[in-house]
Amino acid sequence: MFSFFKRKPKEEPVVTPEVVATPASAAIPTTPAELPQTIAEPAAQPVTTTATTAVDEVASTSASAPAPQPEQKRSWLSRLKAGLAKTSSNLTTLFIGARIDDELYDELEAALLTSDAGVEATLFLLDTLKKKVKEEKLTEAEQVKTALKTLLLELLTPLQKPLELGRHQPLVMMIAGVNGAGKTTTIGKLAKHMQVHHQSVLLAAGDTFRAAAREQLSVWGERNDVTVISQESGDPAAVAFDAVASARARGTDVVMVDTAGRLPTQLHLMEELKKIKRVIAKGMEGAPQEVLLIIDGNTGQNALAQVRAFDDALQLTGLIITKLDGTAKGGVLAAIAKTRPIPVYFIGIGEQIEDLQPFNAQEFVDALFN
Template identity: 65%
Template sequence: MPAPPPAPVAAPVAVVEPAPIATERKSWFDKLKTGLRKTGTGIQAVFVNAQIDDALYEELESALLMADTGVKATEYLLDDLKVRVKRQMATDAAQVKLLLADAVTDLLKPLEKPLVIGEYTPTVIMVAGVNGAGKTTSIGKLTKHLATEGASVLLAAADTFRAAAREQLLVWADRNTVEIVSNEGGDPSAVSFDAVNAGKARGKDVVLVDTAGRLPTQLHLMDELKKIKRVVTKADATAPHEVLLVIDGNTGQNALAQVRAFDETLGLTGLIVTKLDGTAKGGVICAIARERPVPVYFIGVGEKLEDLETFNAREFAQALLG
């Protein structure tokens, strides 16, 4: 009679190293990691030669707040991390750092959402943002991204409020070799209306409407944004299909305030977060995830056309925590 098989021995719970980044995204990940260095350095420093004790969590709290993660997201992440540390029976700071990356990934995961093109022809995308956030530049980069994916794009220069905005968009249109509808000094709503009709007539896949730079406190200008949206709907009853806000990562908690204000005015469907390579405040994406979870379609870490990429929660968390 064969001997009974030995009873299974419970394996110790191990902290699993994150999966490697896919090869085609590796160069982007390296760029993102470099870009987030200012934000991540203070957080990563907490784990150097640290013990798992109250002091570690207090220092981590300070580091997260300094990165503009915000009070609510910081409290949420710390509570989540403590549960993970206990459950995994982590014994050293390096494991805790990996678990924090998991916690950040799970917090940011709901913000991951692809920009869908093709459900409507054309897909009308309204783009808003305060002056200086990198709105028009981001439209140029987004045009490049869409063209690379095979989509035909028509630009609408509806930022007639800011001097030189039209000229700036014309440069981006020329670089991307795409058509543009503009009217110097014209009414932004009229330009938007004409562009949507032109997009339909010319069979374009996407119409990108560059709206004027706004401060949420400028109520008359915010009202004009509402008007543009109404007029776009008159040109196409299903449009706009996307309403994006470009925010500057440097502005930290102010960026969160902008997301709230523009979402209340326009009903945002997505965000583009720019200039993450020049800021120590990149943790604001965590604050957005906790307090106003509007999807982040793209993030930017540089000035080149290709320096705008789709947002991936795991990549962001890994790049942030080194």
């Protein structure tokens, strides 16, 4: 189950081995003249919203966070099932009236590969399934289907991990991804999730190459009543550094740093990402505490290549899978779990704020087999 941790009152700061206490005045600008001049201030009146999250359990320190309504939960699950319907159909129809023989296993192998599960995860699931069928003496196709569902759940469960809030002040999140993965939109949705859990948020428009990216992030900032730090041009690492310094001076809970989209094969741009991460660390020891990769769920096995490349460069702490609607196959999570098991914090199935929800392995597997 997921649990989020709310920041404790300032008079009782959270102190953990991962956090190095730093005097509030140390190297932090405190006057308006010292603060970055490219800060877009939020509107005077907060934006109201009815969006809630699908968090099933909330830690006692954030018990006041709104709980998901039953109808919203049902709506989310039905949309998730609809998004994964194609893969679900390919997997489940194999077992209708089937005999347990080599032909069934061959068809199952093809179905898993077609769903983007990848060769390694597919062979692992098939080999383990065959052993399970033999050891438990399974004779019915429905029993084999249930066994496969159990194995897939066991494979995906390690990816389910909560994004913990309140352990760092501020929590600095660096967010990367290729062009078109939905990175900037996802940042806007995440900002709303943070606010639902009583966290103040600051956004850094680190994509200094595209004016449209800065404008899009500014729109999300206005919509969520969140401050956005940006520059028309210049070094994205400097924007990130200014954002961290400003957040520390203001007592902001979460800093989210957008970065320019890039392909993992663009080595000079990957080096720039490494530079941004190093500069953020200079602005705050231990930061960024979270390095997230946004992945388009429709990119298939290319998504796995992205995970490997960005993880090698940045040491990723979490993933967010977007666009798991309609044409997405979903099996890529199995490939990730088997080859590079990085936590999947959130999955997205649409454009609305409520369409981004914490990853729950049981819900995901149920959607694939029901």
